[in-house]
Amino acid sequence: MLEILAQAVINGLLIGGIYALVSIGVTLIFGVVKIVNFAQGEFVMIGMYISFFLATQFGIDPIVSLAVSMPVLFVIGVLIQHFLIRRVLGLNDLPQIFLTFALSLLIVNLSLMLFTANYRTVHTWYSDEAFRVGGLYIPVAKLVAFVLAMILSGALWIFLHTTDLGKAMRAASQNRDVAQLMGINPNRVFAVALGIALALAGAAGSLLMPFYPAYPLVGQVFVLMAFVAVVLGTLGNVIGALIASLLMGVAESLGIQFIGADSGLIVVFMLLLITLALRPSGLAGGRRR
Amino acid sequence: MKRSVRRTSRKQNRREFLIKTGGALAAAAIGSPPIITHAAETVNIGALYPTTGSMAQIGVGCVAAAKLAVEMVNDAGGIKSLGGAKLNLIVSDVQSDTTVTRTETDRLISGNKLSAIHGCFASALTLIASEVAERAKVPIITGSSSDQLNKGRTYTFTPFARASQFAKAQLQMSKLVSDKPKVAVIFENTAFGTSTSNGLKELAPDEGVEIVMFEPYSAGFTDASPLVNKVKASGANALFSVSYLNDLILIVRTVKQVGLNVAINGGSGGFVIPDFYKNVGKLAEGLQGVAHWNHDMSDEAQKVNAEYKKRTGEFLFEYAGGLVAQTFMLADALERAGSTDPQKVREALSALDVSKGYAAMAPGGKVKFGPDGKNIYGRPVGVQWQNGDLASVFPKEDARAPLMKT
Structure with a gap:
């Protein structure tokens, strides 16, 4: 019994790491630029396809291709901020919602055209391997993904707290007008925020590739969890999103194990509702960091 | 002051309006299916498959098989009792979505003079399409396996195992x-x-x-x-x-x-x-x-498989293979009905009884429908x-x- 419980928690934490990469991106964009990016899942998908093609064409390991997918998506993020999001920032919420939603539709349908709806998998030597500890098993691919996800999240935290640009980003997220008065150039800060958020989504895609098939609609599987995590962990709070993602992974896994295999999401949403009832602004309270 | 406020709000509205209508137009453009039409005397067969969305990958294979089957019937001289009339496949994308399936089936039936329909591969979608087809009195033939498709329906035919x-x-x-x-x-x-x-x-x-x-x-x-x-x-x-x-x-x-x-x-x-x-x-x-179908079952199945493989590079999978057989069942019914009228095609389908040729490509090699639209010889492999x-x-x-x- 204890073994089953431990295994369920391990499974939950491991997938929670991936949720974290996606949700940190969403929360960072919301915190800094104040828009909700509905297309975040689609950038995970792009990251997956980048790794898929590098693996099949050049034999590059998906984990190594992180070094390609992250910079590529960073650039895409900066371009999207510069050419699209910048133009709707002064307007009300509606154009912003339509913009990212349209972007999501566009990317999904373009990839359906370009890549077809087929599932693509990359089979690496460690895809089906697992470490065994007693009766427990820890899949290698997922452990690698989890560890790298935690390292990237940690690196982001250090960036936000120690570098000037990171501090400027936090300042802009706390109060945009005052930050501007202090000489912070919002366009530059926003572009970097978008870039980082998309790079994280790309990283999630590459890390998923050894154990999850890529297909044009794959982003929508992960983005739902990401949105729940973002709300649960207080909108705009990076650490909150990280903790909430891990929590949700575990809640989902325990729900499947002990309530029913179709109840994983029910447990997740119960958790969300209870949290919102008790702490309306999320687990981290009103703080945004 | 008041005037300027009004002006910006009007500008705002226009922008909102443009974005909204733009979105609607884009959605319509994405949703519109390709329609193949011919000028000559033809028999319209509707094909409802999810070619986008989560089930697209099987749906796309189904459409390829449906086109191949129609070509095979037409190359063999079409429907002889209708003066060699060619089958005309009208493909409609149901987008792996139940709501879209309902509206697309409605649109397909009301916008075209159909003799019969086949689709939708996924039972959840076929159940809805068959409801709409029943109401419009157009026969639908399907490889979907849900037993619910045989309950209280008179225009739905299921030639394969349940x-x-x-x-x-x-x-x-x-x-x-x-x-x-x-x-x-x-x-x-x-x-x-x-x-x-x-x-x-x-x-x-x-x-x-x-x-x-x-x-x-x-x-x-x-x-x-x-x-x-x-x-x-x-x-x-x-x-x-x-x-x-x-x-x-x-x-x-x-x-x-x-x-x-x-x-x-x-x-x-x-x-x-x-x-x-x-x-x-x-x-x-x-x-x-x-x-409900496999490509090594019979000589006919292997022949169709070889042709499909030549075109797509893959072997002919269960649902798509069954679909080729279904098209030949429809052709057999049309031949005997001698009419494109959906009601007459339904009558002819309910009297179908084949044990050889492409129409009989099913485990057991025989197709005959019972009153519930089930093939009485149907069995899985x-x-x-x-x-x-x-x-x-x-x-x-x-x-x-x-x-x-x-």
């Missing part, structure tokens, strides 16, 4: 691997999953098979580990997974990862298509499944992945290769 029959075959196959099968049943909580698994549960006692776990899951999960963890805890020696492709890939890979020693029967759906092997690779060898191909292995009379022991 979900309940699939269940029986799967249970019997589990006895090929173990004398005392202890089966874990996991199924996606959709019309297809629920009807198939309920069939398994009802029939298990009669077949002497013990079900030690019976668990619905929500399709499209991110991680199969919790579910497989649960199967492990149940102590099962056989696993029946009623799933579409994506979930099944994750389940099979996770089972191997955990090192769980269970005989997997993947049922039909996503398990019996070429993509499954491409994604799972060698891990698929020896896995069993059931299908047990299949196994062997060397990257699907071989028919069960029952004895349909077996084309011996069962590979794993």
